[in-house]
Amino acid sequence: MSEAVLHDDHHDHKPYGIGRWLFSTNHKDIGTMYLVFALIMFFVGGAMSMVIRAELFQPGIQYVDPQFYNSMVTVHALVMIFGALMPAGVGLANWMIPMMIGAPDMALPRMNNMSFWILPFAFTLLLSTFFMQGGAPAGGWTMYPPLVLQLGDGFPYLVFAVHFLGISSIMGAINIIATVFNMRAPGMSFMRLPLFVWAWIITAFLLIAAMPVLAGGVTMLLTDKYFGTAFFDAAGGGDPVMFQHIFWFFGHPEVYILVLPSFGVISQIIPTFSRKPLFGYTSMVYATASIAFLSFFVWAHHMFTVGMPLTGELFFMYATMSIAVPTGVKIFNWMATMWKGSMTFETPMLFAIGVLFMFSIGGFSGLMMGITPVDFQYHDTYFIVAHFHYVIVPGIIFGIIGGIYFWLPKWTGNMYDEKLGKLHFWLSTVSVNVLFFPMHFIGLAGMPRRIPDYNVQFADWNTIISLGGFVFGLSQLILVWVVIKCVRGGEKATDQVWEGAHGLEWTLPSPPPFHTFTTPPEVTDATAHS
Amino acid sequence: MSEKDQMSAKKELAIKNMRLAIILGLVAIGFYAVFIIFYW
Ligand code: HEM
Ligand SMILES: [Cu+2]
Numbered sequence: 001m002s003e004a005v006l007h008d009d010h011h012d013h014k015p016y017g018i019g020r021w022l023f024s025t026n027h028k029d030i031g032t033m034y035l036v037f038a039l040i041m042f043f044v045g046g047a048m049s050m051v052i053r054a055e056l057f058q059p060g061i062q063y064v065d066p067q068f069y070n071s072m073v074t075v076h077a078l079v080m081i082f083g084a085l086m087p088a089g090v091g092l093a094n095w096m097i098p099m100m101i102g103a104p105d106m107a108l109p110r111m112n113n114m115s116f117w118i119l120p121f122a123f124t125l126l127l128s129t130f131f132m133q134g135g136a137p138a139g140g141w142t143m144y145p146p147l148v149l150q151l152g153d154g155f156p157y158l159v160f161a162v163h164f165l166g167i168s169s170i171m172g173a174i175n176i177i178a179t180v181f182n183m184r185a186p187g188m189s190f191m192r193l194p195l196f197v198w199a200w201i202i203t204a205f206l207l208i209a210a211m212p213v214l215a216g217g218v219t220m221l222l223t224d225k226y227f228g229t230a231f232f233d234a235a236g237g238g239d240p241v242m243f244q245h246i247f248w249f250f251g252h253p254e255v256y257i258l259v260l261p262s263f264g265v266i267s268q269i270i271p272t273f274s275r276k277p278l279f280g281y282t283s284m285v286y287a288t289a290s291i292a293f294l295s296f297f298v299w300a301h302h303m304f305t306v307g308m309p310l311t312g313e314l315f316f317m318y319a320t321m322s323i324a325v326p327t328g329v330k331i332f333n334w335m336a337t338m339w340k341g342s343m344t345f346e347t348p349m350l351f352a353i354g355v356l357f358m359f360s361i362g363g364f365s366g367l368m369m370g371i372t373p374v375d376f377q378y379h380d381t382y383f384i385v386a387h388f389h390y391v392i393v394p395g396i397i398f399g400i401i402g403g404i405y406f407w408l409p410k411w412t413g414n415m416y417d418e419k420l421g422k423l424h425f426w427l428s429t430v431s432v433n434v435l436f437f438p439m440h441f442i443g444l445a446g447m448p449r450r451i452p453d454y455n456v457q458f459a460d461w462n463t464i465i466s467l468g469g470f471v472f473g474l475s476q477l478i479l480v481w482v483v484i485k486c487v488r489g490g491e492k493a494t495d496q497v498w499e500g501a502h503g504l505e506w507t508l509p510s511p512p513p514f515h516t517f518t519t520p521p522e523v524t525d526a527t528a529h530s
Numbered sequence: 531m532s533e534k535d536q537m538s539a540k541k542e543l544a545i546k547n548m549r550l551a552i553i554l555g556l557v558a559i560g561f562y563a564v565f566i567i568f569y570w
Contacts, residue, residue, distance in 0.1 A: 107547040107550075107551075108547055108548070108551055111551070170555075170558045173554075174550075174551050174554045174555060174558075175551070177550065177554060178547045178550045178551055178554075181550060182543060182546050182547050182550065183543075183547075208554055208557060208558050208561075209561065211558070212558050212559070212561035212562035212565065213561065213562075213565060215562050216561075216562050216565040216566045219562075219566060220566065220569065231569055242569070
């Protein structure tokens with residue numbers, strides 16, 4: 001790509017009004033929309049979890065009927081996974097990848113616009129089911145037949161919402177791959193890419209491989225219900241367990257789709273605040289790719305109890321254990337990066353260290369459940385709820401929030417309020433552990449997941465868990481406050497923002513102009529991240 | 531580089547991007563279709 005190719009200076013004006021957002025093809029504006037959308041969905045899904053925790057505050061049925069409770073559990077998960085986590089990751093990618101690789105924009109800006117605007121449409125479909133005959137989906141986010149087929153009028157809306165979400169994320173993934181493959185500035189070789197970019201390329205390939213499988217699975221549900229097929233209907237020669245295989249063949253890669261961008265973010269944050277280059281860059285790239293590859297061979301650890309042949313159980317047990325190896329490589333590399341660094345603990349670094357500690361807690365409970373015979377006890381109890389909330393909340397959401405604090409001064413040109421940031425971190429960290437740690441105990445003691453009522457023996461811990469939940473939920477309002485305050489003003493940020501920050505994105509002004517790198521920069525070893 | 535070269539280089543990049551997008555899109559659609567046909 002020659003220098004002049006992208007040189008284009010008749011585009012300096014910003015469009016204004018609602019059209020700026022509706023018809024946007026600008027990666028920064030689209031990134032902002034993704035992030036704002038994710039934040040809104042975070043609070044929508046969060047409100048549902050507050051209903052769940054209010055109902056579980058004491059034994060007995062208090063506030064909602066069991067059917068609605070089940071809808072809360074189901075839609076909470078769908079909203080958080082597809083509405084908050086994935087769009088937040090894509091939002092960060094949109095904002096940062098072009099600036100990190102020295103590209104003027106995403107490779108396919110119009111498709112970028114479409115990927116975003118499909119989301120509000122899909123969630124309108126999904127959330128409208130609350131007002132339909134038969135209510136919102138209530139059979140769990142995993143949509144297992146035959147239970148899910150009992151859903152009323154909302155069923156096709158659920159299926160089409162999932163289709164649209166899949167289309168949106170596949171288009172987003174294609175865009176990211178095309179951008180990184182074709183739009184890198186001269187000198188920005190693959191092994192010079194910042195790790196956040198690497199994490200996203202790998203995630204994008206995972207998306208392209210995994211989302212069509214989910215779409216296929218829900219299509220088969222649809223035809224089973226309305227078009228007389230019997231893919232999952234034993235009476236017609238089908239097999240309901242087959243759906244579980246299909247779902248988890250998507251589902252386990254999906255958990256890495258969620259976590260890898262967060263890993264990418266902390267791989268940017270930790271070197272910055274340790275004032276050292278990332279330890280083991282190359283091994284980091286290979287470890288990330290190995291995690292992604294292995295994630296396609298572990299799916300049946302979600303279904304150890306369905307009655308698989310022993311060889312199957314053993315295979316999936318060992319495969320699951322093996323993922324711990326590349327994950328360990330990453331954890332040790334992050335620790336080695338901090339080793340003897342001149343570390344400071346600004347809010348992004350606090351969140352990144354939080355990820356290190358608390359993702360590991362979730363990783364360990366994952367290993368425990370990966371041991372087949374042991375999982376027979378843990379399966380479908382609160383232990384698994386503890387596991388995936390540890391990996392998702394302090395593992396993924398903390399990473400995303402860390403990224404928001406890290407890049408907010410770059411995006412807005414203003415420093416955020418450090419005191420409020422720290423308050424947000426500490427309140428979140430204490431409350432998230434009060435919220436999720438005791439779930440291990442009640443899970444081991446046998447409390448099943450997805451139920452609105454429980455035996456009195458679990459009452460004390462559930463009250464404590466709910467209190468932790470309410471504090472965690474309220475603490476997130478601090479983030480909104482910090483963001484609004486930072487957008488409106490504050491101490492001016494420098495271009496580099498953080499003393500230890502390196503890379504192309506930090507050479508741009510804060511905030512960066514509407515169009516950046518219209519003339520590609522020349523990347524050398526000195527200006528590259530690694 | 532002349533105005534004309536600039537335009538053609540720009541076009542070339544656009545074509546490259548579209549080609550990659552179409553290939554990846556077909557891969558995704560292929561997975562989806564083959565998958566359902568496989569279980570038919
Ligand atoms: C990358 C971060 C991870 C995320 C986001 C994640 C997420 C999840 C989720 C959402 C579930 C519950 C699914 C459901 O039934 O609704 C789950 C279950 C499980 N996870 Fe993870 N997980 C992660 C990492 C791990 C790791 C590293 C391991 C093991 C090495 C692991 C092993 C398991 C097992 C065995 C189950 C099934 C438990 C059961 O159903 O009894 N996970 N995980
Ligand atoms: Cu899994």
